[in-house]
Amino acid sequence: MSVLPSRLRQSVRVLASSRSHTWLSLFTQRGHTSDTSISSSDHLSSGLERYKDLQKYFRKRLKATYRRFSNIPDYSVVHGHQHVYFVEGDSVYRLDKSRSEPEPEQVLDLGQVSGGEEKTGVENEEKKQRFQCTVQRIRLSPQEKHLAATLKFSHKEELRFVVVRLGRRNVLAGNPGDIIITLEKVFSFEWATDDVLFYTTLEGLRSSAVFRLDLNSSGSRITSVYEEPQPDVFVEVSLSRDRQILTINCNSRTSSEVLLSDVTASHLEPFVVQPCQLDLLYHVEHWRKWLIILANTGPGQEYQVVQAPLSEPSMVSWVSLFAPGPGTTVKDMDIVGDHCVLVARTPSSELVLIVVPLTHPKEAYVVQLPSWACTIETRKPGLADQQNEFEFLISSPVQPPVPYCLYPENGMLLSGTEDGSSPDSQVSYITTRLEACSQDGSLVPVTLLHAVPVEGLRQAPLLVHVYGAYGRDLNMEFCPEKRLLLEQGWALAYCHIRGGGERGLSWQRQARVNGKQRGVEDLRAGLHHLFSLGVSSPSLTALTACSAGAVPVGALCNRHPDMLRAVTLQAPFLDVLGTMEDPSLPLTLEDRYEWGDPVGNPKHRHIITSYCPLYNITPQNYPSMLLTTYSGDARVPLAGVLKYTEQLKKAVHTHLSMKPKSEHEPAPNIVLQIQPGANHLGPEDFEQVLEEEALKLAFLYTELDLDPPRPPRQRKR
Numbered sequence: 060m061s062v063l064p065s066r067l068r069q070s071v072r073v074l075a076s077s078r079s080h081t082w083l084s085l086f087t088q089r090g091h092t093s094d095t096s097i098s099s100s101d102h103l104s105s106g107l108e109r110y111k112d113l114q115k116y117f118r119k120r121l122k123a124t125y126r127r128f129s130n131i132p133d134y135s136v137v138h139g140h141q142h143v144y145f146v147e148g149d150s151v152y153r154l155d156k157s158r159s160e161p162e163p164e165q166v167l168d169l170g171q172v173s174g175g176e177e178k179t180g181v182e183n184e185e186k187k188q189r190f191q192c193t194v195q196r197i198r199l200s201p202q203e204k205h206l207a208a209t210l211k212f213s214h215k216e217e218l219r220f221v222v223v224r225l226g227r228r229n230v231l232a233g234n235p236g237d238i239i240i241t242l243e244k245v246f247s248f249e250w251a252t253d254d255v256l257f258y259t260t261l262e263g264l265r266s267s268a269v270f271r272l273d274l275n276s277s278g279s280r281i282t283s284v285y286e287e288p289q290p291d292v293f294v295e296v297s298l299s300r301d302r303q304i305l306t307i308n309c310n311s312r313t314s315s316e317v318l319l320s321d322v323t324a325s326h327l328e329p330f331v332v333q334p335c336q337l338d339l340l341y342h343v344e345h346w347r348k349w350l351i352i353l354a355n356t357g358p359g360q361e362y363q364v365v366q367a368p369l370s371e372p373s374m375v376s377w378v379s380l381f382a383p384g385p386g387t388t389v390k391d392m393d394i395v396g397d398h399c400v401l402v403a404r405t406p407s408s409e410l411v412l413i414v415v416p417l418t419h420p421k422e423a424y425v426v427q428l429p430s431w432a433c434t435i436e437t438r439k440p441g442l443a444d445q446q447n448e449f450e451f452l453i454s455s456p457v458q459p460p461v462p463y464c465l466y467p468e469n470g471m472l473l474s475g476t477e478d479g480s481s482p483d484s485q486v487s488y489i490t491t492r493l494e495a496c497s498q499d500g501s502l503v504p505v506t507l508l509h510a511v512p513v514e515g516l517r518q519a520p521l522l523v524h525v526y527g528a529y530g531r532d533l534n535m536e537f538c539p540e541k542r543l544l545l546e547q548g549w550a551l552a553y554c555h556i557r558g559g560g561e562r563g564l565s566w567q568r569q570a571r572v573n574g575k576q577r578g579v580e581d582l583r584a585g586l587h588h589l590f591s592l593g594v595s596s597p598s599l600t601a602l603t604a605c606s607a608g609a610v611p612v613g614a615l616c617n618r619h620p621d622m623l624r625a626v627t628l629q630a631p632f633l634d635v636l637g638t639m640e641d642p643s644l645p646l647t648l649e650d651r652y653e654w655g656d657p658v659g660n661p662k663h664r665h666i667i668t669s670y671c672p673l674y675n676i677t678p679q680n681y682p683s684m685l686l687t688t689y690s691g692d693a694r695v696p697l698a699g700v701l702k703y704t705e706q707l708k709k710a711v712h713t714h715l716s717m718k719p720k721s722e723h724e725p726a727p728n729i730v731l732q733i734q735p736g737a738n739h740l741g742p743e744d745f746e747q748v749l750e751e752e753a754l755k756l757a758f759l760y761t762e763l764d765l766d767p768p769r770p771p772r773q774r775k776r
Contacts, residue, residue: 106730113757113767118749120768121756124539125749131459131537132452132475138441139203146194151208153225166206169194172221172241173212193743196248199442201302204253205274209245213744216693216737217261220245222274240272240279247295251305251322257284257296264645264693266294269307271327284329285318291649298322299345300394300439301446305329306343312529312652315340319350319372332372340564344394345369346417351399353392357382361563362389364399364415380420383413388563390532393437396447398467402435404561408492408504410435410453414467426465426472431455431490433506433535433553454537456553457488457508457545488545495554495588498580501569504555504562505585506535510545513592519550520763521595523586523623527558527578528607529653530567540752547768550594556581556611572655572663576670579614586622601625601759602682606695606739607632613672613703616681625762626684627755630692630739634699635671636664645693673703678714681707683727683762687751691737704731728762 137144142153144166151167169192195209195218206225209218224237246266248258256272269285285307287294292311299306307318307329314337318329332343332350340362341354350367354377357363363382367373381399383389386406393400399415410433412426428435433455440446449467452460462475489509494502509516522544526533533553541551555561558570558578570578590596600623604612609631616626632638639647639657655663668674684707688700708729715726732754734742742748760767 106728110757110761114753117756118753121749121753124543128459128539132462134438137197139199140443167223198250200250200253202253207248217244219243249296249298249305251327259295301345304345312649313338317343333374346394351394355564359565381415381423395449395467400449400467431458456535456538456541459537495584497584503581503584506553508551516550516594519548519595521550521600523552523602525554525582525604525611526608527556527611530560532560552589554582554585571653573666578611582611582615597622598624599763603627605629609633614670617675620679620681623682625759626682629687630695631686632695633703634673636667636674676706676710678710680714680724681711681727685730685758687732689734689736689738692739694739
């Protein structure tokens with residue numbers, strides 16, 4: 060059961076096998092709603108023309124790069140008892156496992172449930188997006204009687220839910236499956252039986268209600284199961300790995316409460332594991348007649364594994380099975396056969412697997428992974444799969460995913476490639492893990508990716524990534540555009556500042572509310588450490604961040620603008636004070652645990668004011684900035700970004716006007732790109748992805764005064 064996901068950016072591929080607790084993905088993307096129109100910001104949307112030619116060039120290069128990695132493995136295929144399900148184009152298909160050369164059978168035509176959505180959206184032809192509907196999640200009922208899926212439209216955030224009856228092959232008739240129900244705003248869902256499904260709904264940015272859908276020959280019936288009364292709690296449903304227990308997970312920033320339903324029993328009434336308790340976080344899996352629980356009851360309020368009888372699940376019955384050693388943090392947990400498999404990060408920031416035999420927990424052992432591994436994606440077992448294998452993919456920002464399979468019984472680890480490297484690897488890229496000493500003496504992890512030894516990086520352009528909020532790890536999934544940069548001689552750095560989760564729950568706690576300044580200090584320390592090692596220089600350095608990651612970046616630009624040359628920000632959260640002062644905004648109440656309460660606590664107001672990017676802009680020579688925002692973004696709205704952009708341009712103008720012409724320095728370019736749609740996590744349409752990424756590359760090369768890379772030589776035939 061994936062409990063600590065890294066979903067800073069929504070993948071365009073099907074999330075059919077994702078088991079992550081996606082309540083985090085909603086909480087951690089900060090923002091609020093606004094009715095500011097695009098037309099009111101036209102005077103700020105200037106400066107893009109200077110990058111157009113280079114953008115076209117990089118678009119071609121990126122498209123070729125994506126094509127190179129079009130066949131990388133993923134876990135979007137869903138395995139049933141008799142069929143394999145997959146998404147292709149605008150349909151969901153299945154293949155019969157029993158046939159040697161099966162013909163794909165269409166089971167869901169996305170056009171059937173589009174409902175004329177393509178006619179809505181932005182009317183401006185220059186900004187109008189191509190209509191697109193993507194499958195977000197697929198779930199099969201236990202005996203493959205029904206398929207349920209959620210669909211997302213490119214111009215809005217709500218999901219559409221559909222249930223399809225799966226019968227005998229109807230490919231000869233040319234008809235897709237029988238759609239028996241369609242619902243709006245369904246967020247998470249799981250089958251309890253072939254005819255009973257539990258689901259949650261998403262209203263605005265809040266999921267608080269659980270419903271039960273009963274299907275029968277005469278139709279369907281929906282009943283309410285649970286309603287969460289607390290406004291800062293997010294609710295979702297999930298299924299244990301062995302498909303025996305369905306859980307209703309109620310999580311806030313600081314507490315958890317889980318309700319269980321035994322799907323093997325004749326009744327499905329949920330019951331509470333452990334009532335909500337301040338600062339208690341826990342996540343539940345199932346093994347035999349026991350619950351295996353990952354809870355922050357270990358030393359230092361970090362995660363450890365505990366066990367409780369299914370019949371007596373409350374905290375008084377919890378018995379510790381395994382606690383990681385000092386400095387090792389648990390990131391994820393799965394139950395595989397009679398073993399608990401933990402994804403963990405060591406004190407040296409490397410990813411490992413820890414296997415805990417549930418019958419003999421003292422015999423726990425560590426499975427080493429390749430040192431370049433930065434991210435793990437686990438595969439949810441299909442209906443007919445063996446439960447004693449643990450399949451997963453490992454990747455890094457520049458290394459495509461490599462499949463692995465662990466057999467916990469004997470510790471055997473098999474790779475999809477002979478040497479465990481990326482299938483396409485012809486060049487050896489280097490992953491260097493560093494530690495930078497922050498202002499208070501804390502050691503901040505920095506991951507450096509490069510193609511030549513560190514001593515050869517003094518003249519290399521450097522792109523630094525940062526986030527540092529909500530206890531989330533910095534996103535380090537494979538990105539073809541990052542690979543392209545490395546191939547062109549760039550160095551890539553990932554600063555794992557406090558506020559994130561790389562070094563456990565305490566790493567987050569140190570940079571919440573009163574400690575927010577620490578994240579800014581950590582980022583400065585990371586940059587200083589890289590420069591001191593001879594990695595690049597300020598004139599060749601750019602910072603990049605998304606959402607709440609813009610807070611430390613914006614604060615650093617206000618305090619130390621000379622440490623970098625350029626910045627790219629996507630859906631940036633820049634007005635912390637203004638947002639937290641307005642309790643009517645969707646996420647303000649729960650975000651007080653992260654940023655503080657400037658209305659009710661004068662100390663909090665003082666702290667926020669001291670670092671808030673918008674309220675600390677001052678006349679000086681800032682780095683050039685490319686800000687990308689989305690007109691319908693409910694988390695980071697257009698209004699705040701417009702205000703920041705306008706004030707920043709005024710400050711730059713004031714600074715330049717105060718200097719004599721003889722002392723004029725090159726003016727930074729402050730560029731705002733406004734995209735239509737509500738997609739806070741970035742575009743889903745591939746063509747728009749190419750456009751945005753190509754613009755970023757064109758911006759970086761222009762502002763760092765770099766020569767465009769030469770196109771690869773064509774071999775002569």
